[in-house]
Amino acid sequence: MVIFRKMRTFQLLGTNILVLEQGEAMRHTIEGMGGRALVFVMRKTLTRSDVAVHQGRLFITNDKVLRGQLSEEEQTELKTSEGYVNVEVVDPRGEGYEMKLKEWKSLKMFVLTSGWNRLVNDNELEAEIHCIELWSFRVGLKLCFAFE
Numbered sequence: 001m002v003i004f005r006k007m008r009t010f011q012l013l014g015t016n017i018l019v020l021e022q023g024e025a026m027r028h029t030i031e032g033m034g035g036r037a038l039v040f041v042m043r044k045t046l047t048r049s050d051v052a053v054h055q056g057r058l059f060i061t062n063d064k065v066l067r068g069q070l071s072e073e074e075q076t077e078l079k080t081s082e083g084y085v086n087v088e089v090v091d092p093r094g095e096g097y098e099m100k101l102k103e104w105k106s107l108k109m110f111v112l113t114s115g116w117n118r119l120v121n122d123n124e125l126e127a128e129i130h131c132i133e134l135w136s137f138r139v140g141l142k143l144c145f146a147f148e
Contacts (some may be wrong), residue, residue, distance in 0.1 A: 030090070037138045038077040038137040041062055045130070050120075053117055059110075070145065084113075085101045086100060089116075091146075099119075101114050
């Protein structure tokens with residue numbers, strides 16, 4: 001199913017950023033959590049590696065937008081030996097999943113891990129069939145994500 005939404009663009013660090021209006025259910029969920037600073041991160045058709053159990057991660061393909069959403073503390077955490085930030089990811093049903101956001105410097109990409117497989121399973125996500133929209137937002141100081 002294709003959902004058409006109102007769109008607008010703005011500049012962030014010299015890059016045109018597409019902003020879509022999020023769906024009503026997702027907006028309601030985020031507002032109920034006390035979420036703020038909602039930003040569209042990416043739209044992606046899931047690949048086989050995104051849903052493979054042995055991979056257990058989602059590549060975030062728009063690192064420029066996400067990098068602009070990270071606090072100084074989060075950027076520092078990503079550079080430590082552990083190299084991750086604890087985040088919450090909310091699915092279309094409003095279910096929350098604790099995950100880790102990591103930066104894979106060799107690929108210059110961010111990834112969501114440690115909980116991604118459960119989200120894929122619970123939502124019956126399939127490669128080449130499901131296209132997701134990923135949004136970032138904050139609840140207090142905590143970085144969170146929601147997807148539709």
